[in-house]
Every structure is written in C-alpha cells, then in structure tokens.
Amino acid sequence: MPTIRYPAMLLAAACITAFGAAHGQQTDAWRHAQVEAAEHSERIMAEAQKRRTLLASYRVMMDAATSAAPDERAFNVIFSQYLSWYQTYVGDYPNAQLSYSIAQPMQPGDAASPLADGYHPVAAIDAVARLARDRRVVLLNEAHNVPLTRSLTVPLLAKLRAEGFNYFAVETLYGDDHALSERGYATADSGFYTREPIYAEMVRTALALGFTVVAYESDQPGTADARERMQARNLYERVFRRDPKARLVVNAGYAHIQEQGAYLGGRSMAQYLQQLDDIDALTVEQTMMIPHPQAAQDHPWYSAVMATAHPDQPFVFTDTQGRPWSLRTGYDVSVFFPPPRMRRERPGWLTLGGLRRPYFISGDTLCGARWPCLVEALPAAEGDDAVAADRVLFDPPPNPPPLHDRVRPLRGATASELYLRPGDYRLRVVGGDGRISESQNVRVPPG
The missing domain is CATH 3.40.50 (Rossmann fold)
Incomplete structure (x- = not known):
C-alpha cells in the first residue's frame, strides 16, 4: 500500500468542530481529548498503511475499532471517521455511514420547507x-x-x-x-x-x-x-x-x-x-x-x-x-x-444514474470459502495499479459468531453484486493473507 502523504488531521478538523458544535461540547478539555484522539488515529492509520494490500490495511483499522473500550469516547468518535474512510475504500458503504454520521438538526436561519412555498x-x-x-x-x-x-x-x-x-x-x-x-x-x-x-x-x-x-x-x-x-x-x-x-x-x-x-x-x-x-x-x-x-x-x-x-x-x-x-x-x-x-445488501445508487449495472458474484465460488475476501473489478484497459471500478468485501461471521462483533460487510452474506459500466474487466480476488487467489476476465453486457 502507498503511504498517505496528506495530513489527515486537517481532514478531521472540520468534523471535530461540527461534532462539538452539534453537541454543545466545545470545551477546551473536550477539544483537547479530540485532538489527542486524532493523533492516535493517525498513528493507527500510518501502521495500517505499512500493510501490503488494502484488505490488510482495512483489517488493522477494524481491529483497532473493535479493541477500543466503550468509555474511550473521544477516540471512538474520531476514529470512527477514520474507519469509515476505509469502509468506503472496500465498498462497504452502509457500514461506513453507520460508523460515522453527522446529524442535520434544524438550524437558526434555515429556509422554510420547500413543500410550503410553491416549489x-x-x-x-x-x-x-x-x-x-x-x-x-x-x-x-x-x-x-x-x-x-x-x-x-x-x-x-x-x-x-x-x-x-x-x-x-x-x-x-x-x-x-x-x-x-x-x-x-x-x-x-x-x-x-x-x-x-x-x-x-x-x-x-x-x-x-x-x-x-x-x-x-x-x-x-x-x-x-x-x-x-x-x-x-x-x-x-x-x-x-x-x-x-x-x-x-x-x-x-x-x-x-x-x-x-x-x-x-x-x-x-x-x-x-x-x-x-x-x-x-x-x-x-x-x-x-x-x-x-x-x-x-x-x-x-x-x-x-x-x-x-x-x-x-x-x-x-x-x-x-x-x-x-x-x-x-x-x-x-x-x-x-x-x-x-x-439489493443484495448494496445500495442502488451505485448505478450512478444508470451508467452502471449490477453484475452477480459468488464469494463462495471466487473466494473458496476463505474469509475475509476482497473482490475487485478493474477495467480491462487499465493497469493493475488502477483503483477498482467497484469492490465487494466478503467477511461472514464464524460459526458460532463471536459474542461481541461489529457489523459485518453485506451483513455476512457470501453472494452480492458489483456495479459496473458495460465493458470488459478483470476480477481480482485478494485473500486475508494478501495473496491474489483468483483473476479472471469478465464482460458486462449493455443493458
């Protein structure tokens, strides 16, 4: 994985301010705790970036989230944002928003409802x-x-x-x-x-x-x-x-x-x-x-x-x-x-206004029941260094499931869909050990 060069602390700054303002907690002590939590989060993210694959980096972030104590409030608030970025990277969009969500209460000066003003x-x-x-x-x-x-x-x-x-x-x-x-x-x-x-x-x-x-x-x-x-x-x-x-x-x-x-x-x-x-x-x-x-x-x-x-x-x-x-x-x-x-635990907006269509994939077939497993679709005309057009992470719970477990991608399902424009792609399957276990060419037909 490449090293992140952009200072993530600046990216978190706006959300630190927004969270404090929304909850009336912009005290010096609370802000100091958030800054310390952001610095701790950056250290974890730096460690994650040392891993060879995106999946391995994601697992470092998830392990840090699941091991944090519930009373580490500032850390849980800040690190949830960092974790949510990685959840989007692996295509786990529902859980990314569950991890970090900024409420939108009514604010002084908000316009009247568009339902009441002839719009x-x-x-x-x-x-x-x-x-x-x-x-x-x-x-x-x-x-x-x-x-x-x-x-x-x-x-x-x-x-x-x-x-x-x-x-x-x-x-x-x-x-x-x-x-x-x-x-x-x-x-x-x-x-x-x-x-x-x-x-x-x-x-x-x-x-x-x-x-x-x-x-x-x-x-x-x-x-x-x-x-x-x-x-x-x-x-x-x-x-x-x-x-x-x-x-x-x-x-x-x-x-x-x-x-x-x-x-x-x-x-x-x-x-x-x-x-x-x-x-x-x-x-x-x-x-x-x-x-x-x-x-x-x-x-x-x-x-x-x-x-x-x-x-x-x-x-x-x-x-x-x-x-x-x-x-x-x-x-x-x-x-x-x-x-x-x-649809199959993925949001329909991934069609991007009809530009893309769903393409069924079976984690059991592609991953050989070895979990976690990241399936990526790369446009055939692009190099192996390209960011995938779409990704799906399969990580069903063990049997029996652990007593304390965070939400899982696809709610544990082992079949889903990639959303792709019509054309030719290479499916790349990356296992938890970082190895590419499968690579195959597929074609997504026009709608």
Whole structure:
C-alpha cells in the first residue's frame, strides 16, 4: 500500500468542530481529548498503511475499532471517521455511514420547507446543468465517508462538459501525479480519497470526457483558514491565471464551498476564490439533505419531503420561475438524495444514474470459502495499479459468531453484486493473507 502523504488531521478538523458544535461540547478539555484522539488515529492509520494490500490495511483499522473500550469516547468518535474512510475504500458503504454520521438538526436561519412555498421537485442532473449554463465555476460538495454524495457528480460531469466546462478540480488529489492525464485513471498514489471507487470514477469519467483534471489541495502546514486560502490560490493560479476563459467544476468537502459566513475561524475556499477573481460560482450543496442511519438524524425538511415524495434519483426544488431552493444562505441549491434501495445488501445508487449495472458474484465460488475476501473489478484497459471500478468485501461471521462483533460487510452474506459500466474487466480476488487467489476476465453486457 502507498503511504498517505496528506495530513489527515486537517481532514478531521472540520468534523471535530461540527461534532462539538452539534453537541454543545466545545470545551477546551473536550477539544483537547479530540485532538489527542486524532493523533492516535493517525498513528493507527500510518501502521495500517505499512500493510501490503488494502484488505490488510482495512483489517488493522477494524481491529483497532473493535479493541477500543466503550468509555474511550473521544477516540471512538474520531476514529470512527477514520474507519469509515476505509469502509468506503472496500465498498462497504452502509457500514461506513453507520460508523460515522453527522446529524442535520434544524438550524437558526434555515429556509422554510420547500413543500410550503410553491416549489416543485426537478431532477437534479437537469436542474444543475441548466443553472450552470451562464456560470464560470460550479462548486459541488460531498460528505467524504458517504459516497452517495458523489453519485450525482459522476453523471453530471457529461452534462457540464456539454455546457462548455473544461476543468475539473479534485480535493486532496496529489499534485505530483504527473502521469494522471496520460494514464487516464487514478491509482492509490493519486490522492487521499481516490482509493474509494466512486471518487476514482469521478476522475476516470472527467478524463474520458476531456476535462483537464486539476489538483488544488494545500500542502502547506498551518491553520484551517490557511488551507482554505491556499486552496483558492491554487485554483486561481492553476486554472484562471493560465486560462482566463476557463470554465471550472470543483469537487470539495462540506462547507469549503459556502459563499457567506465564517468557516473554521476564517473564510471558506469559495469566499477566498471569489475575492481573488470576482467569481460568482454556482454552489451545489449535497451533504445536508441525505438519509442517515437513524431517521432522527435527518433534517426535518428532509423527513417531510420523503414522506410525501418517493423519488428514485437525486432532485432539487425550483419555483415557477426556475429559481432553486436552498436550505441555507451561502449555497445556491440543495440536492435531496432519496433513501437507498438495497439489493443484495448494496445500495442502488451505485448505478450512478444508470451508467452502471449490477453484475452477480459468488464469494463462495471466487473466494473458496476463505474469509475475509476482497473482490475487485478493474477495467480491462487499465493497469493493475488502477483503483477498482467497484469492490465487494466478503467477511461472514464464524460459526458460532463471536459474542461481541461489529457489523459485518453485506451483513455476512457470501453472494452480492458489483456495479459496473458495460465493458470488459478483470476480477481480482485478494485473500486475508494478501495473496491474489483468483483473476479472471469478465464482460458486462449493455443493458
């Protein structure tokens, strides 16, 4: 496995702040405990990265989670976020959100419900493309451990490319992967989140569509505000200074894209970018109106909307003039993601708006009943270093099951489905010992 070079402490900083604010516990003692927990979590993650395979790294993270005492509250809160990243890397999306979930309670200043103000739902992919038509920049955010919030961005890229957008900037992409464009796909060395298949699919899709993919992450130590300022500076220098007519799509986390209000003791990346080049970006909020593991964590407006509508794709609300509804100031439009429809213990949003289709796999056949077992699908035209198009982790419980056990991927099932675009793939099977026990070519036919 490659070594993580990006300081994960900065990635955790926003969530440390968000958790404390949500629970009214931003005392010095609590914040100190969280910082210590984040440092401990980084040491565990560094140890995990010494392992040869992704599966071996994941097992280090899972072992640390299961061995933590229940009263280690700060560690359990912080490390659950680190663990959730690895759960997304191995394709265990339901448990990643169970491990770490940020509630969305009503906040002062939230807009009135779209159900009460003459708005109507519109497919997000069409509405966002229309709203972006006259903009130079589109800012899309995501929740890093909930790849559902990437599932609109992937198919939306084609719509934005057709509207003339030609640059795609990706958060935590490493700037020294100089072969990325020529290669056409991300590797585990390309960035921090590119190890996750949907994130890698964003990069793969953008390159295939002809976008220039840009790394804009700050690599300088400093405060969270310094990171925001440097991200904006990198976007300006690497895109608009070189190409004043550029049209840019930016992928970022959480409130990096907010255009108003204080953020982490300073300003957001979006505010600094606007200051640098007087850019009025379209800001698309994708992290608030999402389903949570517990309904009590959902925003009240989300619950009300889902009780009256039964959509099968991401959507937004617009009024009769086409103006979009946004939950909070600082964002132009809020995207609603419907609750996932599960199939063989995997969420249906993995179709990515119909770009991909399910492909059945049997863990008993591929893994030979040796657990845990990671099955990966690599596009046939890409190298063995490519991030898989999709992954499924099989890890059924022993018989009898242990008394104390965390949730298991696929709820212990030994058959499931990969979600793949039509085409040719290599299935690679990695066992718990790190050995590749099986490799076979498969074809996914058109739908």
